[in-house]
Amino acid sequence: xxxxxxxxxxxxxxxxxxxxxxxxxxxxxxxxxxxxxxxxxxxxxxxxxxxxxxxxxxxxxxxxxxxxxxxxxxxxxxxxxxxxxxxxxxxxxxxxxxxxxxxxxxxxxxxxxxxxxxxxxxxxxxxxxxxxxxxxxxxxxxxxxxxxxxxxxxxxxxxxxxxxxxxxxxxxxxxxxxxxxxxxxxxxxxxxxxxxxxxxxxxxxxxxxxxxxxxxxxxxxxxxxxxxxxxxxxxxxxxxxxxxxxxxxxxxxxxxxxxxxxxxxxxxxxxxxxxxxxxxxxxxxxxxxxxxxxxxxxxxxxxxxxxxxxxxxxxxxxxxxxxxxxxxxxxxxxxxxxxxxxxxxxxxxxxxxxxxxxxxxxxxxxx
Amino acid sequence: xxxxxxxxxxxxxxxxxxxxxxxxxxxxxxxxxxxxxxxxxxxxxxxxxxxxxxxxxxxxxxxxxxxxxxxxxxxxxxxxxxxxxxxxxxxxxxxxxxxxxxxxxxxxxxxxxxxxxxxxxxxxxxxxxxxxxxxxxxxxxxxxxxxxxxxxxxxxxxxxxxxxxxxxxxxxxxxxxxxxxxxxxxxxxxxxxxxxxxxxxxxxxxxxxxxxxxxxxxxxxxxxxxxxxxxxxxxxxxxxxxxxxxxxxxxxxxxxxxxxxxxxxxxxxxxxxxxxxxxxxxxxxxxxxxxxxxxxxxxxxxxxxxxxxxxxxxxxxxxxxxxxxxxxxxxxxxxxxxxxxxxxxxxxxxxxxxxxxxxxxxxxxxx
Numbered sequence: 001x002x003x004x005x006x007x008x009x010x011x012x013x014x015x016x017x018x019x020x021x022x023x024x025x026x027x028x029x030x031x032x033x034x035x036x037x038x039x040x041x042x043x044x045x046x047x048x049x050x051x052x053x054x055x056x057x058x059x060x061x062x063x064x065x066x067x068x069x070x071x072x073x074x075x076x077x078x079x080x081x082x083x084x085x086x087x088x089x090x091x092x093x094x095x096x097x098x099x100x101x102x103x104x105x106x107x108x109x110x111x112x113x114x115x116x117x118x119x120x121x122x123x124x125x126x127x128x129x130x131x132x133x134x135x136x137x138x139x140x141x142x143x144x145x146x147x148x149x150x151x152x153x154x155x156x157x158x159x160x161x162x163x164x165x166x167x168x169x170x171x172x173x174x175x176x177x178x179x180x181x182x183x184x185x186x187x188x189x190x191x192x193x194x195x196x197x198x199x200x201x202x203x204x205x206x207x208x209x210x211x212x213x214x215x216x217x218x219x220x221x222x223x224x225x226x227x228x229x230x231x232x233x234x235x236x237x238x239x240x241x242x243x244x245x246x247x248x249x250x251x252x253x254x255x256x257x258x259x260x261x262x263x264x265x266x267x268x269x270x271x272x273x274x275x276x277x278x279x280x281x282x283x284x285x286x287x288x289x290x291x292x293x294x295x296x297x298x299x300x301x302x303x304x305x306x307x308x309x310x311x312x313x314x315x316x317x318x319x320x321x322x323x324x325x326x327x328x329x330x331x332x333x334x335x336x337x338x339x340x341x342x343x344x345x346x347x348x349x350x351x352x353x354x355x356x357x358x359x360x361x362x363x364x365x366x367x
Numbered sequence: 368x369x370x371x372x373x374x375x376x377x378x379x380x381x382x383x384x385x386x387x388x389x390x391x392x393x394x395x396x397x398x399x400x401x402x403x404x405x406x407x408x409x410x411x412x413x414x415x416x417x418x419x420x421x422x423x424x425x426x427x428x429x430x431x432x433x434x435x436x437x438x439x440x441x442x443x444x445x446x447x448x449x450x451x452x453x454x455x456x457x458x459x460x461x462x463x464x465x466x467x468x469x470x471x472x473x474x475x476x477x478x479x480x481x482x483x484x485x486x487x488x489x490x491x492x493x494x495x496x497x498x499x500x501x502x503x504x505x506x507x508x509x510x511x512x513x514x515x516x517x518x519x520x521x522x523x524x525x526x527x528x529x530x531x532x533x534x535x536x537x538x539x540x541x542x543x544x545x546x547x548x549x550x551x552x553x554x555x556x557x558x559x560x561x562x563x564x565x566x567x568x569x570x571x572x573x574x575x576x577x578x579x580x581x582x583x584x585x586x587x588x589x590x591x592x593x594x595x596x597x598x599x600x601x602x603x604x605x606x607x608x609x610x611x612x613x614x615x616x617x618x619x620x621x622x623x624x625x626x627x628x629x630x631x632x633x634x635x636x637x638x639x640x641x642x643x644x645x646x647x648x649x650x651x652x653x654x655x656x657x658x659x660x661x662x663x664x665x666x667x668x669x670x671x672x673x674x675x676x677x678x679x680x681x682x683x684x685x686x687x688x689x690x691x692x693x694x695x696x697x698x699x700x701x702x703x704x705x706x707x708x709x710x711x712x713x714x715x716x717x718x719x720x721x722x723x724x725x726x727x728x729x730x731x732x733x734x
Contacts, residue, residue: 051635078624079660083633243659257445266450268418269671279659288657292610292649293446296669304636304663 008121018056021067040141042094042120091120095144114144151332154181168192168233175202192233244284248277256294270295278303375488385423388434407508409461409487458487462511481511518699521548535559535600542569559600611651615644623661637662645670
């Protein structure tokens with residue numbers, strides 16, 4: 001059995017250089033509970049880009065032999081202190097075929113699995129069977145490539161809503177792969193969802209999925225439309241992947257406008273309705289700006305899938321995983337803009353395309 | 368028994384005029400459980416100013432007979448919808464002498480009480496005995512005027528810290544009357560406190576109270592000093608009355624810097640240490656700006672005394688009230704810049720002075 005792999009690695013050096021390269025690695029034989037998987041497809045999620053490129057200045061991207069380098073601004077270096085000199089593998093999730101297995105896992109050889117756990121931008125991945133979902137016979141690699149991050153995040157939003165006592169959700173930007181999954185879940189489960197999109201085309205896409213409340217931030221009536229949709233759904237919870245700018249602020253103020261309409265009496269401290277905003281991404285890395293016309297009953301915080309899953313009941317998480325496998329070709333189907341090899345992932349022109357993070361665009365690495 | 372009172376009232380009309388005036392009111396006789404109190408002293412807290420003046424443009428203040436008027440910007444009117452046309456009394460807290468009482472409260476006639484409940488900027492206040500603290504014989508009105516808002520807020524910070532699992536607090540701006548109380552509480556109880564002040568004079572004031580960690584935002588070494596103090600105390604909780612600007616953001620970033628120093632391994636999502644900022648005032652009504660270099664384990668929210676007290680155990684709240692009365696002339700002593708009458712509170716020059724909200728300045732109404 002050939003256990004020679006090639007792994008995409010990212011390294012920051014003390015002098016402020018980011019370096020991406022492909023590293024030859026010989027993996028050990030799988031032990032008990034382990035699988036050796038030939039990676040067939042792994043998506044590039046925004047969360048992967050954070051580790052791959054960190055805060056590097058991408059205008060300085062250049063080739064250095066087979067590697068790719070870029071400069072990191074001095075101001076960003078303190079936050080990277082703990083990764084200096086470490087060659088880190090990349091790729092949160094992926095799918096592939098089991099080519100070898102520990103003595104207790106021999107029955108899985110030849111099966112296709114979906115995997116979570118990092119280091120997926122590689123030819124081979126040695127992984128615990130518990131970090132895999134075994135796909136049904138006949139399922140292709142693209143059906144399993146992205147069954148963890150986006151599907152569990154979308155379901156995690158709904159479970160967070162339930163756990164924290166909200167009845168509907170506002171989501172921005174809603175036309176992403178994740179946003180489309182959330183729209184399908186909310187339609188199927190009868191949950192109120194306000195989809196904030198950034199163009200008429202995105203609005204049409206969401207409406208095509210059956211979304212009842214789609215508001216377009218590029219239109220003059222955005223604030224009014226948003227307020228109406230918040231009133232119609234009763235949403236008091238928002239998930240925002242943009243992060244920078246005023247999106248969360250605008251949503252909280254719309255929620256407060258609705259709450260004040262319903263308020264019996266004036267309260268100088270604003271409504272008592274708790275308004276929660278979660279920032280779960282950083283498509284805009286600029287500052288978050290909050291215009292606090294929404295009283296004192298509000299909270300804005302970071303939301304991270306892995307930490308949120310730890311706060312949920314194990315039975316809830318298991319139910320989420322089962323649903324993802326069952327609905328992998330419908331609710332949780334991802335669509336890809338392009339498929340690239342590991343080598344292509346290090347070409348400056350290709351990098352420029354996949355780091356753009358355009359809503360609805362998604363790249364797949366097919367090692 | 369004379370039950371003629373004079374109450375300071377604030378009214379917003381639909382055309383955008385704010386009007387403050389003194390209203391003659393004849394109060395009913397106190398019923399069971401009630402006290403009629405001659406108000407002797409009531410502080411002007413920032414929270415009172417919010418109700419008195421709302422978002423009025425104070426450059427337009429002018430007299431209209433015995434009343435005072437100001438214009439409210441059009442953009443601010445929607446948030447005031449539910450108070451239009453209502454003549455609202457003002458003054459969260461105060462102290463006075465019981466001049467009449469319900470049949471079951473006759474023993475309190477002649478006693479001095481501290482009161483909470485609004486409408487304290489008045490000659491007389493009819494109030495439930497449960498909303499009063501009876502002061503010991505000989506206690507003057509100024510000892511009782513401000514025993515609720517600031518003392519319970521300062522103690523509320525400490526109880527919030529305990530309830531949410533933090534071990535130390537950062538407070539800004541720390542030289543306020545409230546900040547001085549908090550410094551005394553934390554010193555007495557051995558709780559880590561980082562005091563952010565805005566001048567060398569304020570720093571000296573806090574150090575004079577025995578505060579161990581005082582950092583001055585007007586100095587070049589502010590960020591470095593703050594980070595050191597956060598490291599020394601282990602603070603992961605911040606209370607910020609400024610609200611607008613970057614104060615909370617700077618504090619959360621200092622907390623993250625400390626957390627990353629202690630982190631074993633690099634995590635692209637930042638440290639797992641939960642950093643909590645609470646905004647409990649709006650000395651700066653401009654937007655809150657968050658530079659999110661502090662990862663994803665963070666939350667910023669509004670904090671309001673009355674809503675926080677409702678979340679605490681009743682026994683905890685009772686213990687807080689007892690401590691306030693016992694330590695009214697030490698831990699919880701307030702200092703006043705000036706004493707003014709109800710009539711003076713409506714003079715434009717006096718208004719200009721007391722709305723400045725300068726740290727450490729505080730006005731007392733002595734009807």
